[in-house]
Amino acid sequence: QKEVEQNSGPLSVPEGAIASLNCTYSDRGSQSFFWYRQYSGKSPELIMSIYSNGDKEDGRFTAQLNKASQYVSLLIRDSQPSDSATYLCAAPGVNTGRRALTFGSGTRLQVQP
Amino acid sequence: DAGVTQSPTHLIKTRGQQVTLRCSPKSGHDTVSWYQQALGQGPQFIFQYYEEEERQRGNFPDRFSGHQFPNYSSELNVNALLLGDSALYLCASSLIGTNIDTQYFGPGTRLTVL
Numbered sequence: 001q002k003e004v005e006q007n008s009g010p011l012s013v014p015e016g017a018i019a020s021l022n023c024t025y026s027d028r029g030s031q032s033f034f035w036y037r038q039y040s041g042k043s044p045e046l047i048m049s050i051y052s053n054g055d056k057e058d059g060r061f062t063a064q065l066n067k068a069s070q071y072v073s074l075l076i077r078d079s080q081p082s083d084s085a086t087y088l089c090a091a092p093g094v095n096t097g098r099r100a101l102t103f104g105s106g107t108r109l110q111v112q113p
Numbered sequence: 114d115a116g117v118t119q120s121p122t123h124l125i126k127t128r129g130q131q132v133t134l135r136c137s138p139k140s141g142h143d144t145v146s147w148y149q150q151a152l153g154q155g156p157q158f159i160f161q162y163y164e165e166e167e168r169q170r171g172n173f174p175d176r177f178s179g180h181q182f183p184n185y186s187s188e189l190n191v192n193a194l195l196l197g198d199s200a201l202y203l204c205a206s207s208l209i210g211t212n213i214d215t216q217y218f219g220p221g222t223r224l225t226v227l
Contacts, residue, residue: 004155034215043203043218044156088155096158099169100146101205101216103155 001026003093006104014112019076021107023089026070033072034101035063036088044088048074079111115140117206117219125225126194134189134222138206144168145187146216147179148203156203162187163209191224199226 005024013019025033032051036044050056050063050072062075072091076083086106093102118137126132138145144163148156158171162181181187185206191198201223205216 036218043201043221046215046217049215090155093158096161096171097169100158100161100171101148101156102158105153105155 002104003027003095003102004089004091004104006087006089006107008105009108010110011107012110012112013079015079015081017079017111019079019083019109019111021074021076021087021089021109023072023074023104024070025072025089025091027091027094028067028070029094029098030091032092033063033065034090035061035072035074036090036103038086038088038106040085076109079109081111081113084109084111117204117217119202119204119219119222121222122220123223123225125227127227128194128196130194131190131192132194132224134191134202134204134224135186136189136204136206136219137186138204139217142206142208142217143185144207144209145181145185146205146207147187147189148205149173150201150203150221152200159189194226196226199224 035048038044048063050065056063060077064073088106089104090101092098146161147159150156160170161168165181176192178190201221204219207216
């Protein structure tokens, strides 16, 4: 079982809709979770971090964490074509001694104008 | 505030050659982590340097080695290049703390092995 799993997509949503990206993790000891956005050919850019159960909002982005279900999600409200990118979920991995990040394979989001 | 910088941007090598990639961390950061990202995959952790020593290593062979300098900058060396080493190599910097610290990525170095 992979430590961090994501649906590879693509997830296609119309402009203005809510995009919902999901991630599951296997290590119950994980305490922090990160969402990165990666445009094609570019490096990952941190957009959200979440440490506690519940929701954390930042502008159009909301991260949700449910430790009991080992589930992290990212909601993007009022999706724009510029949001089209691959979204990477990450957590401190057991295989990194929890000193670095273990990433999922990413979900590709396409926002249709 | 200078972000994470990496050089070179692109590199083309042939099998069996050796390569050195360089990274300067974000101002104020003291820890450098290196990742390899193959096409269509998430980044895979190679190793992390702190206080000029390798603090943690991922599942990569000894052909991958590194170094950290007193000014916190770092190098990644790969010997005996294989075709499968073709990837985007990412450097991430952070400030050491009691838990995983937020990591900021540089622009990456695209390595192509022919």
